Amino acid sequence: MNKTILITGASSGIGRATALLFQEKGWNVIATMRTPEKESELKSLDNVLVNKLDVLEIDTIKSSLKEGIEKFGKIDVVLNNAGYALMGTFESAKRESIIRQFGVNVQGLFDVTQEVLPHFRANKEGMFINISSIGGKMTFPLMPLYHSTKWAVEGFSESLRWEMAQIGVKVKLVEPGGVATDFGGRSLDMQHNPELTEYNEFVGAFTKAMQASMDPSNMSKAEQIAEVIYTAATDGKDTLRYRAGADAKQLLAARSNMSDEEFFTMQEQQFGL
Numbered sequence: 628m629n630k631t632i633l634i635t636g637a638s639s640g641i642g643r644a645t646a647l648l649f650q651e652k653g654w655n656v657i658a659t660m661r662t663p664e665k666e667s668e669l670k671s672l673d674n675v676l677v678n679k680l681d682v683l684e685i686d687t688i689k690s691s692l693k694e695g696i697e698k699f700g701k702i703d704v705v706l707n708n709a710g711y712a713l714m715g716t717f718e719s720a721k722r723e724s725i726i727r728q729f730g731v732n733v734q735g736l737f738d739v740t741q742e743v744l745p746h747f748r749a750n751k752e753g754m755f756i757n758i759s760s761i762g763g764k765m766t767f768p769l770m771p772l773y774h775s776t777k778w779a780v781e782g783f784s785e786s787l788r789w790e791m792a793q794i795g796v797k798v799k800l801v802e803p804g805g806v807a808t809d810f811g812g813r814s815l816d817m818q819h820n821p822e823l824t825e826y827n828e829f830v831g832a833f834t835k836a837m838q839a840s841m842d843p844s845n846m847s848k849a850e851q852i853a854e855v856i857y858t859a860a861t862d863g864k865d866t867l868r869y870r871a872g873a874d875a876k877q878l879l880a881a882r883s884n885m886s887d888e889e890f891f892t893m894q895e896q897q898f899g900l
């Protein structure tokens with residue numbers, strides 16, 4: 628019997644590339660998204676079920692899972708991928724935006740995980756692959772809120788793996804570096820109030836340096852991250868963390884060999900701060 632993966636945020640970027648790769652490899656794919664009515668390509672493929680799942684709406688999590696299990700009989704892997712970045716000065720961030728950032732990147736991931744668990748526990752097997760980031764292990768300026776969501780996903784996943792082992796379930800983390808997707812475009816929520824003039828020079832300098840460093844041709848492609856996710860799903864190992872992309876491997880290795888002070892100096896030099 629084909630294995631089945633459920634993916635959140637499959638409308639674009641890493642989630643979409645992963646849906647296409649697993650389908651090509653002969654898996655059943657439950658490609659979930661907020662607006663399935665806009666999707667056509669994935670709907671045209673064999674063994675792909677496209678349905679609605681907004682991680683902020685628990686009813687859509689329940690209905691998506693129910694429909695997926697009815698169609699394919701069983702879910703083997705859940706890819707918790709849906710996410711976006713709230714960026715900017717912390718003092719400018721609206722409270723409702725902070726709640727939304729944690730709602731999508733953290734509470735949404737918790738809700739999907741809790742709703743799937745009875746199914747995995749009954750099957751005595753299953754796997755969660757949670758999309759973290761290099762930003763779950765190190766930081767860049769003006770992203771304290773996004774980073775704190777990914778650090779939360781890291782801590783959650785690392786601790787959860789012990790209890791999951793009791794029921795035959797695996798937990799894995801995939802940590803991409805920069806990936807050329809909609810993440811830095813339509814998915815980015817940038818908030819800075821220029822009336823907070825003390826920050827303006829810093830925000831201007833960092834934003835300029837960041838944009839200059841974000842050349843899509845130097846970034847990983849979503850398809851490369853999908854390959855790492857496929858390895859995590861199929862390698863039969865108990866490995867927790869998978870660094871995804873050349874930059875992720877290089878930056879995380881460098882960070883783990885540095886003191887905090889050395890790391891701050893490196894980032895300040897990199898971004899001309």
Ligand SMILES: NC(=O)c1ccc[n+]([C@@H]2O[C@H](COP(=O)([O-])OP(=O)(O)OC[C@H]3O[C@@H](n4cnc5c(N)ncnc54)[C@H](OP(=O)(O)O)[C@@H]3O)[C@@H](O)[C@H]2O)c1
Nearest residue numbers: 636638639640641681682709710760805806808809810814
């Ligand atoms: N790109 C990078 O450089 C990078 C690096 C490290 C980690 N990541 C992580 O990779 C994951 C995927 O991002 P991406 O790069 O593929 O960006 P993307 O192309 O912008 O994809 C983000 C996906 O999340 C979905 N999403 C947003 N809010 C949602 C909600 N409430 N419920 C369900 N889905 C929701 C989006 O759906 P809509 O189409 O409906 O908006 C979209 O499918 C994120 O967790 C991100 O933090 C990205």
